[in-house]
Amino acid sequence: MNNGYYCHKISGGFVEGEVLISKDDICFYLVEPETGKVIEKNHDLEGKSIVDKILIFPSGKGSSVVQGEGLYMLTRNNTGPKAMIIQHPDTVLVTGAIIMNVPLVDRVEEGFYQKVKNGDRVKVDADKGLISFI
């Protein structure tokens, strides 16, 4: 059985943790820095905590200034995600992930998205470009 899925490394690292999936793009300025809870109204993750999650979402959003400030505050408070799995990279998110040392990957094999669900535990080996279920 295929347990590993290839992906494309943007920011390196090796972590394992619990999956949280967002259908919506994420603006980290609208995540409460003290608690890691999403406070954006009507967002797929409204009220949920992203702390230490393997966060799966389509893309970042928001102006570069606010998005950068948001990621920074989460990292400083240790309330950010452990790793990020995305579909559409942008310069703000890539730069933030590199500087804050958060593993970031994209282009995951199609089968992964069909299998993965909230609460799964996965290993993200960004350096090798591999995601596997535990």
Add this chain to the structure above:
Amino acid sequence: MYLTQYEQEMLEGKYGKGVAEAMRIQVALGEAFDAEHMVEVTRTHVAFAAMESDIWFNELFLNKGAVCKVPPTINPLYDDVYLRESVGQEDIPKYAEMLCRARKAFKGLGIVPTYSCTPYLQANVPRFGEIIAFSESSATPYVNSVHGARSNRESANSALAAAITGRVPYYGLLKKENRYGDILVRVETTLNDDFDYHLLGYAAAKKMGHGIPVFTGMHSNPRPEELTAFGAQLNTGGAVSMYHIVGVTPEAKDLETAFGGRSPHKEISVNSTDLVSLRESISYPDGKIDFAMFGCPHYNLDQIREVSRLLEGKKIHKDVELWILTSSLTKELAEKSGYLEIINKAGGHIIAGTCPDMPCWYQRYSGKVGITDSPKAAYYTPRRGINFIVKRMSECINAALKGGC
């Protein structure tokens, strides 16, 4: 991705930890966007202010010994000295420490203290085809579309990494094949002044979705302030880093050139009803005002001359404060030209190096009502508790004289 020996040495730390960290960012961006190699940049602009993360990010590089190889110009901060000394604003000292730290870090990195969002008009003007790294929502569309220079939609941080390394990964809008139009936008209304360009930019971006728009039906000789307004709103209402105006911008001599011989993916039109309903949807209702604010993006000398013409020999209402935001160079020219004196006599201010989305204004005007000619100013400020009526400049001046509209 291929790196030259010199680029590899930068990444490995031969030129210091700061350069290595900046190169790490550039390589990751290259990996993310499938760039095959790096290219040199000859100009950069960083959209930093003095937010906590801005200071942290700049100090991080400063402490690792980085200096910008291609010194960037920079976005506005706030002129605390003017506000304290000329207007007597009391709460400024509590920001003074952050401002001081930010300025020190910028200086240490070799950033040029222009503090303006329109560097592309006077301090950092690229040539056609020049490869550059510009962040700032009003700047990226202008340099790509009007100058025909080549910049991706950089974040402040990635633009700083470009300034430190002198390199950007070669992808996106740096390549000719990615600069052609996707969406045809037919303009079915007359554009009279920069306010109409503000509205058109915002309305078109909302309507069109993702892609590079190609505009037809527009005036054949737009003024610089009209194009400044247009790009800023396209990139506020949406995420537009490049546009074409057929017969006006340099990569769009005709429709076929603008689309690179392909057909549009989509066609839309924008008419006068769209502009009227957009203005109504973003504007606070008419009524009494506490202040008027112009210069988002920064006003140029022509716009300041027009304000001074409208204010000459008159007095702004006693309950209204009037602000024109601009660059320090333009303020100096306004002073030498006599416009500053006219505006000051009427009771107005010209303030250099500041922007509506700055803490000095939230403190001063939270819960108050202002009037502006910029939808962008109105877009960013409601979360600070400031409400803006959005109207044409001449109507804003009338409101400032009467105390409301």
